[in-house]
Amino acid sequence: MNKLLQSYRLGDIELANRIVMAPLTRSRANAQGVHSELAMIYYRQRAGAGLIITEATAISKQGSGYVNIPGIWNEAQVKAWQDVTHAVHDAGGKIFMQLFHTGRVGHSSLYGEQPVSSTTTAPPGKVMAADFSMQPYEAPRMLGAEEIPGIVAQFKNGAENAKKAGFDGIEIHAANGYILDQFLRGGVNERMDDYGGSLGNRVRLLKEVVEAAVEVWGPGRVGVRFSPYNGSNGMSDPDPVETFTYAAKEMNEFPLAYIHITEMGAPEPAKITRAIRKVYKGAIIINGGLDKERGEELLEDNTADFVCYGMPFISNPDLVERFRSDLPLAAADKATLYTPGPVGYTDYPVAKEAA
Numbered sequence: 001m002n003k004l005l006q007s008y009r010l011g012d013i014e015l016a017n018r019i020v021m022a023p024l025t026r027s028r029a030n031a032q033g034v035h036s037e038l039a040m041i042y043y044r045q046r047a048g049a050g051l052i053i054t055e056a057t058a059i060s061k062q063g064s065g066y067v068n069i070p071g072i073w074n075e076a077q078v079k080a081w082q083d084v085t086h087a088v089h090d091a092g093g094k095i096f097m098q099l100f101h102t103g104r105v106g107h108s109s110l111y112g113e114q115p116v117s118s119t120t121t122a123p124p125g126k127v128m129a130a131d132f133s134m135q136p137y138e139a140p141r142m143l144g145a146e147e148i149p150g151i152v153a154q155f156k157n158g159a160e161n162a163k164k165a166g167f168d169g170i171e172i173h174a175a176n177g178y179i180l181d182q183f184l185r186g187g188v189n190e191r192m193d194d195y196g197g198s199l200g201n202r203v204r205l206l207k208e209v210v211e212a213a214v215e216v217w218g219p220g221r222v223g224v225r226f227s228p229y230n231g232s233n234g235m236s237d238p239d240p241v242e243t244f245t246y247a248a249k250e251m252n253e254f255p256l257a258y259i260h261i262t263e264m265g266a267p268e269p270a271k272i273t274r275a276i277r278k279v280y281k282g283a284i285i286i287n288g289g290l291d292k293e294r295g296e297e298l299l300e301d302n303t304a305d306f307v308c309y310g311m312p313f314i315s316n317p318d319l320v321e322r323f324r325s326d327l328p329l330a331a332a333d334k335a336t337l338y339t340p341g342p343v344g345y346t347d348y349p350v351a352k353e354a355a
């Protein structure tokens with residue numbers, strides 16, 4: 001019995017299978033955060049996934065901390081995304097937009113102001129500035145309490161624009177060290193007010209954002225992504241199990257489509273997802289280093305409802321077909337993950353062409 005390939009209902013959306021394409025930043029937008037036709041081709045090629053989740057897309061200029069990532073705060077960006085959603089729908093696919101604000105992960109040259117966060121400590125390492133040079137991260141500015149509603153409003157605006165762009169739903173990016181994760185994780189959040197300290201306070205901003213997103217989208221159309229163990233972008237938490245089971249439990253208050261857990265960095269496979277499964281009543285997507293067999297197992301033993309693949313979708317646009325027909329997978333070229341143009345983006349052949 002192959003559960004991966006069975007159709008399945010997510011909220012009120014019928015998905016053709018339980019295979020999800022992970023959000024994957026590919027840095028192919030222009031300097032204004034607008035996609036070209038290439039993105040439409042790229043996503044259409046991958047419409048065999050039960051659900052596509054787009055690359056992380058910035059909700060505001062202030063939240064756009066990387067060179068050439070797409071945005072969703074203006075008309076030109078919405079229009080370019082409309083071409084993507086039409087193409088995916090025409091090909092029979094479903095697509096959610098992942099929304100983010102990068103917080104302290106960014107550089108002032110990209111948006112003309114000091115980065116903002118829940119801390120005044122910079123992440124370690126360097127980031128690409130607007131002139132493509134690598135620069136050390138700048139120390140962020142702690143957001144004033146009076147500025148927090150503005151961050152929620154940026155997410156709400158992004159949610160509204162994603163709706164205009166024709167998406168089937170949105171994923172709130174609370175993973176991988178961006179602004180919501182900077183508030184969630186105890187090792188980074190230094191605030192002393194209602195948004196820092198206790199777990200309840202650290203989850204508050206996420207809950208306000210989710211509430212605003214659900215107001216726009218209604219039930220079953222908003223997902224949330226967590227990365228309890230991912231240490232990239234200087235992230236840490238003294239007790240990831242406590243933090244993320246708490247956050248997941250709080251998500252029961254909302255009629256979400258799903259919680260999406262990426263296990264990157266987890267000490268033991270599936271353990272955190274099973275802990276979240278116990279406290280969270282809705283659907284769960286699991287991700288991180290999985291292959292077809294492992295994905296099938298995780299559905300069979302009811303650890304998750306959907307299985308999400310990242311790198312395999314980069315180099316196998318027809319990943320679902322390859323799973324169905326037991327065909328070998330092509331390896332992705334790491335050198336072209338973030339380079340401009342079609343090479344390593346839209347030129348990976350489907351298995352039939354490769355043969």
Ligand SMILES: Cc1cc2nc3c(=O)[nH]c(=O)nc-3n(C[C@H](O)[C@H](O)[C@H](O)COP(=O)(O)O)c2cc1C
Nearest residue numbers: 022023024025055056262288289290309310311337
């Ligand atoms: C090139 C690349 C870009 C990524 N961009 C994002 C992103 O925009 N948003 C996100 O939540 N995760 C992002 N991730 C993490 C992936 O969604 C996924 O969690 C990770 O690749 C592990 O899954 P896999 O082992 O199936 O590749 C990215 C990963 C890679 C390799």
